[in-house]
Amino acid sequence: MLDDSSISPQSRYAVINRIASFYYSQGKSDDMVLFLTDWVETHPGDSYNAYWLFMVASHYLKLNEEPIAEYYYERIITNFPDLLVNGKSVHFSCLQHLIQISKRSANRINYFNRVIHDFPQQVSITEMYMRIALEYEKVGEWDAALKSYELFLEQPDSSTIQIAGLPNAYTKARQTVDFSKSSKDWTFETLDELENAVKKGITSYNWRALDRYRSKVNFFAMSWKSSESDPNALENFSMHNFMLGNRIRYLDTLDESSTPTEAYLRTWGWTSYVNVWYLYFRKVDFPADPEIHGRWEWAGIYFGEKL
Structure with missing residues (x-):
């Protein structure tokens, strides 16, 4: 046939x-x-x-x-x-x-x-933009990655979509894009410089300096049980509100759980209802800007004793 x-x-x-x-x-x-x-x-x-x-x-x-x-x-x-x-x-x-x-x-x-x-x-175009952004990151095409993250955020379901293997897709995209567009002038060359500056600000009760040192994007203040993706974890407050009339103290050394990329400074005396705060420092992971990548930032606050 x-x-x-x-x-x-x-x-x-x-x-x-x-x-x-x-x-x-x-x-x-x-x-x-x-x-x-x-x-x-x-x-x-x-x-x-x-x-x-x-x-x-x-x-x-x-x-x-x-x-x-x-x-x-x-x-x-x-x-x-x-x-x-x-x-x-x-x-x-x-x-x-x-x-x-x-x-x-x-x-x-x-x-x-x-x-x-x-x-x-x-297909879900929203998911495709997220996945292709991650692939662009792997090959170092940072401009293309940022553009893909922006396209992801423009989709109407970007904040609600559930992507297998990427539980915090929206948070990652939002933080990456916001950080890329920021001045990044709050970062420090080394962890020691950041730690000493924050300690000096606490000792002198210089709330203005502490406000300058805090990350201006993606900064969080939350309990240990919360997540950075929680809308209530993103705070925009002044340290002045918590330093006035209080006696703030801190440990001389960083917490023993600190790593080469993350560090915690135990402080106390902030408020009567949440006395202990752990200041969270992290190494900046932003290869798109070699001058910023690897520096350190004060990225957040954990309220209460460590769990």
């Missing part, structure tokens, strides 16, 4: 699909792969070639031969026009698999961009 030049494309599709399925059902998957790949090579004009290679790629994916599957999926979206099989786009299915199995960020960026451009109605 395949040698019959008068056979219709639909009939030829049915025959090839039946032969491939027969090989597979008989446990002759190697024969199926050889049959389909040979057909594609010898019949470049077959409008269903993308689907035949998709069957080959899916076979290797089931065998956990991901590099081989990736080769065929990539070959399909690069060299063959899209087509619908059972109402589903072959290119879209390929891109979905490629996003899952590709190990290179540069490739994943390409796949995300193609999905956003070609299949915006079949």
Whole structure:
């Protein structure tokens, strides 16, 4: 039947699909792969070639031969026009698999961009912008990452979307964009400089200096049980309100739980209802600006004793 030049494309599709399925059902998957790949090579004009290679790629994916599957999926979206099989786009299915199995960020960026451009109605554009922003970060394309975060924030569901593996997507995007647009003039070269400046401000009751030292974006003041993503954790108050008439003290050394990227200074005497405050210092993680990346900031306050 395949040698019959008068056979219709639909009939030829049915025959090839039946032969491939027969090989597979008989446990002759190697024969199926050889049959389909040979057909594609010898019949470049077959409008269903993308689907035949998709069957080959899916076979290797089931065998956990991901590099081989990736080769065929990539070959399909690069060299063959899209087509619908059972109402589903072959290119879209390929891109979905490629996003899952590709190990290179540069490739994943390409796949995300193609999905956003070609299949915006079949995915969550909001999630796509977040995921592509993370990939841009991995390859150091900071301008593109920031632009993607901004596009994410522009989506109406950005603050409510639930993204698997990214529980604080909105907070990360909001903080990254806000920090990028800020002056960043509150940061210190080293942790020692920041610690000494804050201690001096407390000792001299210089609330104006302490207000200058606090981060001007993403600063939080919350209990240990709260989260930075909690709207009530973001505070914009003056230290003057808590220093006036109080006797503030602090430990000489940072808390023992401090790490090379985070530090805690125990202080007390602030209020009668929450006497102890832990001042939270952290190393700035912002590779987009090498002059700021690695400096230190006073990023927040934890109320009460450590849990």
